[in-house]
Amino acid sequence: MNRFLLAFVLCLAPVLPAQAYWEYGHETVAQIAQANMSPMARAHMQRLLRAAPNLGTPTCPMQNIGDVSVWADCIKRDRVRWGYTNSWHYQNVDICKPFDLKSACADGNCVSAQIDRNFALLANKALPAHVRLEALAFLVHFVGDIHQPLHAGDRSDRGGNDLKTTYGIMPGYNLHSVWDGLLADRAISAAPSIVRAFSPAEKAAVEQGNAQSWSEENWAISKNVAYPRALDGDPCGAKPTMPVIIDEADVAASRAALRQQVERGGIRLARLLDEALT
Structure with missing residues (x-):
């Protein structure tokens, strides 16, 4: 029976809906931020x-910061109303060329531009509360997204979505989903807990910078860690014709970088929320 259940789950795995940084990653970034923001900002x-x-999104509630962190993914199910936000979750900056954010975000429909936009909306206390709440939800989510390196780096494969992996x-995953969920779950779950004050x-060592500098930092991790580990050293070589194998050595070499970025995302988000809300 156990073997049957495992086989059933593995058969379902390739068709499970893709999430941006899956729930666990986003919720952890948000919980770190909540643990490190000021009491006044938390009250606001x-x-x-x-x-x-x-x-008007009753199926995507916002009762706490965990709900807030995944709201932007939840509303994407309503493609008629919210489909235009899909491109806000990432930016495909080519890792095989010098870092160039402008070419990946010429129209502002990318994650770094939307961090800046929603920060400004949240900080504008003349706006109605529900408008600022929407901006809060997007800001919390997008700071999580930009700290997932495959939302920042790309090699003409939609941030690893087209790079099939085992x-x-x-089987049945891709490099993006591995970093979004499978690897993230292991990295975040490792002791000691990263949800703390x-x-x-x-905080001073990592909280400075802005959406552009954080973009380049995570693009570099995509270039120097995520793709080289998956592609056996050459991030810009020929594209594989078969799924690449992510083995335990690849996991061990990548886990610390992902865990570090979740920490940094939470600390930096706390700073932004303090500045915007107080």
Whole structure:
């Protein structure tokens, strides 16, 4: 029976809907931010959450920061109303050329531009509460997205979505989904917990910068860690014709980088929320 259930789950795996950084990654970034933002900012956020019914998204509730962190993925199911937001979750910056954010975000429909836009909307206290709450939800989500390296780096394969993989014994995935969920789950779950209040010195070391510098940082991890591990060293070589194998050595070499970016995302998000809400 156990073998049958495992085979059934593996058969379903390739058709499971793709999420941007899956729920666990986004919720962890948000929880780190909540643990490190000021009490005043947390109080302002709680007041904004009362406006959730005015957004008209009852199937995508926002009762706490965990809900807030995945709202932007939840609403994408309504393609008629929210389909235009799909391109806001990523930016395909070519890892095989010098870093060039402008070419990947010429019209502002990319994750870094939307971090800046929604920060400005959240900070504008003249706007109605439900407008600022929507901006809060997008901001929380997109800071998580930009800290998933395959939302920042690309080699003409939609951030690894077209690079098929076998993860251990599990076929049917791609490099993007491995970093979004499977690898992220293992990296985040490792002890000690990364959801904690960081010291002022720890925060000072990583919280500075902006959406553009964070973009380049995660693009570099995509270039120097994610793709080389999957492609046996050459991130810009010939495209594989068969699924690449992500083995335990690849997981061990990649896990620390992903865990570090989740931490950094949460600390940086806390800084943005403090600045926008207080």
